[in-house]
Amino acid sequence: MEATSARERLQKMLADLDRSIGVLRGDPRSVNDRSPADAGSDLSDADRAQAMLTVATAQRRAVLDALKRLDEGTYGRCVDCAKPVPEGRLEARPEAARCVQCQGKRERRR
Numbered sequence: 001m002e003a004t005s006a007r008e009r010l011q012k013m014l015a016d017l018d019r020s021i022g023v024l025r026g027d028p029r030s031v032n033d034r035s036p037a038d039a040g041s042d043l044s045d046a047d048r049a050q051a052m053l054t055v056a057t058a059q060r061r062a063v064l065d066a067l068k069r070l071d072e073g074t075y076g077r078c079v080d081c082a083k084p085v086p087e088g089r090l091e092a093r094p095e096a097a098r099c100v101q102c103q104g105k106r107e108r109r110r
């Protein structure tokens with residue numbers, strides 16, 4: 001993927017995440033915008049919002065890291081093994097920091 005288009009996609013993701021995080025942190029407009037089906041869930045609304053906020057915050061950090069790698073010229077290389085991250089993976093997840101193998105290893109460790 002071209003660095004320019006990667007940057008555009010990452011910046012758009014960042015803007016979307018900032019918006020979501022703002023909503024999750026308690027924009028009152030989002031409170032009434034909920035379907036009745038959610039009411040029976042085990043998780044309270046606050047817990048669910050907190051879980052989504054955690055995910056969005058982690059992804060925002062990943063996007064910022066990817067933009068930093070673009071600046072440094074290391075974008076598109078796995079941060080663990082330095083091999084190129086496959087094009088298709090970057091298309092699907094422009095913020096991906098690792099190749100599939102290293103990401104898999106990392107997730108198995110958890």
Ligand SMILES: [Zn+2]
Pocket residue numbers: 078079080081082083098099100101102103
């Ligand atoms: Zn790797």
